[in-house]
Amino acid sequence: MEKIVNTYRKLCLIPALVGARIDKNRRIVTSVWSHRNLEKSKSTKFLKYFLLYPDLQKDQELTPVDISNELLFSASPSEKFKAVLRENDEKQFLEIWQQENLYRTVDLNILDIHGKVYCDGDFYTFNWSPNETKLLYVAEKKMPDSKPFYKRKAREENNQKKANPGQEYIFQQDWGEQMVGKKNSVVVEYNIENDELSLLEGIPDDICPGQLKYSPCGEFIVGVGYKTETRKLGLIYCTNRPTDIFKFKDGKYEIVSPENKASRNPIFSPDGKSIIYVQRDAKGPHMSGVKLVQRDLSSSGVSDEKILVPIVQEEIQIENNEKFFGLYNAMISKRCWASENRLIISTNQKNTVESFVIDLDSGKITKLKNENGSLVVLDVFNDLILANSRNFLNKDVLMIGKLPTKGKEQSMSWIELTQRKKVENLENHEYEYLDLCQSVEDVVTKFSAIYVGPDSGADKSVPLIVYPHGGPHSAFANNFSLDISFCLSNGFAVLLINYRGSIGAGNNSVDFLLGRIGVSDVSDCILATKEALKKYPWLDPSSMVLCGGSHGGFLVTHISGQYPDMFTAVVARNPVIDVASMSIFSDIPDWCYVECGKEYTQVGPVEDEILLKMRKCSPLEHAHKVKAPTMLQVGLNDLRVPPGQSMEYFHRLKANGVNVLMHTYDDNHPIGQVKNEMDSLINTIMWLKENIGKKN
Numbered sequence: 001m002e003k004i005v006n007t008y009r010k011l012c013l014i015p016a017l018v019g020a021r022i023d024k025n026r027r028i029v030t031s032v033w034s035h036r037n038l039e040k041s042k043s044t045k046f047l048k049y050f051l052l053y054p055d056l057q058k059d060q061e062l063t064p065v066d067i068s069n070e071l072l073f074s075a076s077p078s079e080k081f082k083a084v085l086r087e088n089d090e091k092q093f094l095e096i097w098q099q100e101n102l103y104r105t106v107d108l109n110i111l112d113i114h115g116k117v118y119c120d121g122d123f124y125t126f127n128w129s130p131n132e133t134k135l136l137y138v139a140e141k142k143m144p145d146s147k148p149f150y151k152r153k154a155r156e157e158n159n160q161k162k163a164n165p166g167q168e169y170i171f172q173q174d175w176g177e178q179m180v181g182k183k184n185s186v187v188v189e190y191n192i193e194n195d196e197l198s199l200l201e202g203i204p205d206d207i208c209p210g211q212l213k214y215s216p217c218g219e220f221i222v223g224v225g226y227k228t229e230t231r232k233l234g235l236i237y238c239t240n241r242p243t244d245i246f247k248f249k250d251g252k253y254e255i256v257s258p259e260n261k262a263s264r265n266p267i268f269s270p271d272g273k274s275i276i277y278v279q280r281d282a283k284g285p286h287m288s289g290v291k292l293v294q295r296d297l298s299s300s301g302v303s304d305e306k307i308l309v310p311i312v313q314e315e316i317q318i319e320n321n322e323k324f325f326g327l328y329n330a331m332i333s334k335r336c337w338a339s340e341n342r343l344i345i346s347t348n349q350k351n352t353v354e355s356f357v358i359d360l361d362s363g364k365i366t367k368l369k370n371e372n373g374s375l376v377v378l379d380v381f382n383d384l385i386l387a388n389s390r391n392f393l394n395k396d397v398l399m400i401g402k403l404p405t406k407g408k409e410q411s412m413s414w415i416e417l418t419q420r421k422k423v424e425n426l427e428n429h430e431y432e433y434l435d436l437c438q439s440v441e442d443v444v445t446k447f448s449a450i451y452v453g454p455d456s457g458a459d460k461s462v463p464l465i466v467y468p469h470g471g472p473h474s475a476f477a478n479n480f481s482l483d484i485s486f487c488l489s490n491g492f493a494v495l496l497i498n499y500r501g502s503i504g505a506g507n508n509s510v511d512f513l514l515g516r517i518g519v520s521d522v523s524d525c526i527l528a529t530k531e532a533l534k535k536y537p538w539l540d541p542s543s544m545v546l547c548g549g550s551h552g553g554f555l556v557t558h559i560s561g562q563y564p565d566m567f568t569a570v571v572a573r574n575p576v577i578d579v580a581s582m583s584i585f586s587d588i589p590d591w592c593y594v595e596c597g598k599e600y601t602q603v604g605p606v607e608d609e610i611l612l613k614m615r616k617c618s619p620l621e622h623a624h625k626v627k628a629p630t631m632l633q634v635g636l637n638d639l640r641v642p643p644g645q646s647m648e649y650f651h652r653l654k655a656n657g658v659n660v661l662m663h664t665y666d667d668n669h670p671i672g673q674v675k676n677e678m679d680s681l682i683n684t685i686m687w688l689k690e691n692i693g694k695k696n
Contacts, residue, residue, distance in 0.1 A: 004685055007489045008678060010424065011482050012036040017396035018045070020378040020386040024079050027052050029386065029417065031398055033064070036482075041675045044068050050417050056384070056400050058417050071119045076132040081192070083126060083135050085117055092117055096192055104195055113197060114186055115140030122226075122235055123185055123210030130218040133193050138210050141184040176234030176587030177640040177669050185209055187223070202251035209246075211264060216272035220249035222256075224264050231602070234587035234640060237474075239264070239290065239329070242282035245275065247297065256295060258305070265330065269360070270337050273297060276308065278330050285514060285594060287473040289326040289507035292345075292358070308358060309365065314506040318365040320410050324356070325349050328503040335380050338403050344385060346376045348504035351433045351450050353477045355387065357409045366409040372397075372420070373431075373478035387414070390479035392431050392452045393422050423480070425489045430455040431478060434535070436528055442520070444512040447500045449528040450476055452484060453493025457538030463692050464539045466529050466567070468497045470550030472521060472595070473510050475502040483681060490685050493539060495532050499524035515597025518617035522558050542568070543693040546628070547684065549573030550641060550669065554619060557649065560630065561622025569691035570630040571684045574638050574669055577645040579614035585642040623652045629659035629691040633680045635667040661687070
């Protein structure tokens with residue numbers, strides 16, 4: 001046990017590269033990193049500065065600076081000011097720094113004009129006006145005070161502001177899992193010169209605004225309007241929620257994107273005359289392909305959109321005969337424009353994240369050179385690009401390069417500002433992408449998997465963890481993962497499966513899984529496992545185990561019931577066990593309907609047929625056949641997959657004589673708090689080692 005714990009402690013010290021920015025003089029790179037701090041039981045976030053020579057080579061690397069209490073950060077356009085949102089003892093402070101000193105400090109709690117500031121990706125706003133006199137952010141709307149019908153008052157309370165009696169228990173929806181307490185957002189504008197905060201008036205009451213930006217001219221604002229009627233469904237990991245792109249000027253709210261779409265991530269074109277954003281249908285699977293569109297703001301028609309990148313159904317050929325599988329969870333940095341009207345964007349592509357140059361004039365798409373796993377762009381300034389080079393076996397690498405002129409983008413070369421170094425104990429390991437195909441007459445037959453493990457070994461000497469991802473419409477991408485490194489460091493090989501339904505392989509693959517969960521995804525996992533055993537003779541077929549969370553937990557519990565003699569142990573984190581009951585209690589009931597091939601609605605009577613289909617496709621149907629020792633890891637505050645799912649499964653397995661153990665955590669769906677993650681991962685390895693190779 002001590003060796004396992006020490007291994008975990010070492011891996012926790014490996015930092016993840018969160019962001020980076022190059023200064024206006026192109027001589028200083030500011031990078032943001034984060035790693036787990038076991039002593040504090042939370043993550044530590046810190047800055048690292050790099051001084052550059054004119055040829056972009058590294059001159060010096062300065063000592064890191066802890067910024068763990070900084071929630072948001074934004075430099076003004078000229079870099080004269082820096083805005084920081086800081087949190088101390090649950091209080092939030094807005095700070096404006098200038099080069100000489102701290103210029104302004106605002107105690108947001110004392111002013112009491114709004115609730116907590118939103119810092120998440122869906123609503124995140126921390127944007128300077130072009131003239132650097134104002135700052136925009138989004139916060140929780142301050143609700144009217146309420147009180148009980150009767151409460152004895154202290155004398156000093158008699159002169160306090162009035163509160164409405166009997167309204168303190170009225171139900172108000174929030175945005176679900178990991179967004180508890182976020183119910184209604186407001187836009188706040190801080191006037192730096194006058195040191196005053198004001199709420200923008202004129203945004204409809206049924207809209208939660210987010211992702212706001214000043215126009216380059218400073219005369220208006222664009223943002224995303226999240227619709228709240230008739231029901232707020234869980235927002236995190238869900239790009240299918242109905243949203244509009246809006247323009248806000250002089251108190252007037254104007255929708256500039258088509259209706260019944262999910263439009264988000266607006267950015268202004270370099271000339272400021274148009275906006276570019278991603279868009280998909282506001283229905284269907286929670287994550288899917290998106291198109292990149294451009295709209296001229298001088299046009300009066302919302303249908304006047306130019307498609308820059310379409311939704312790709314399978315694959316298309318782009319510059320230099322590269323394959324392109326479309327845009328998915330498109331990653332666009334705050335600064336994303338290169339010269340000559342070129343946009344830089346990162347997105348999932350099968351087993352990696354890749355970065356592309358999109359030429360808005362010609363429509364050409366060019367993949368940036370990448371030879372080491374995934375490549376995520378962090379900042380673009382004057383044709384200099386900062387990027388994160390990532391893979392399973394190495395620490396994150398901060399790189400810089402200068403983008404060549406049009407038509408020569410693929411020849412771009414990179415300079416590594418941090419050392420590329422393999423993780424300790426993984427020197428003799430490899431990763432390999434496996435292209436797989438089902439021999440059936442389905443619309444989609446191809447999928448992929450990633451083998452990560454020893455590059456050689458004696459026959460049948462290495463135990464294998466079969467690891468399908470959650471979602472189901474997500475994907476494993478080649479980047480450093482503490483979970484995977486921890487498994488590898490403890491003697492396992494890992495097979496990561498991007499089954500049909502995963503993003504990054506064409507939108508047909510995403511749509512294929514609808515109505516087939518528990519069948520085609522299970523079949524893909526079994527085929528991938530069998531192919532891995534053939535390809536890597538050092539894998540031991542008698543020492544195979546299953547790990548997965550959420551829909552990955554759905555799959556590993558399905559597999560252990562459908563193939564009870566194939567695997568010797570199971571670990572499932574917050575698994576979906578019964579889709580039918582989940583459809584009532586989850587923050588995403590639509591997921592249960594859509595994944596079973598049915599459109600979600602609460603209008604009219606409940607259909608017995610769809611509820612029966614939900615039950616039939618659930619792991620609960622096969623629970624009585626399970627033999628493998630099973631560990632369940634459950635977040636008691638999980639709103640996505642209610643903890644009752646695992647509890648029912650626990651009792652059913654126990655009643656059927658299965659060796660089953662359940663750990664419960666005061667946590668939500670990812671079980672991501674540092675102390676809980678540590679406990680769950682260490683217990684995972686101990687459980688697998690205890691039960692590996694045992695006959696069921």
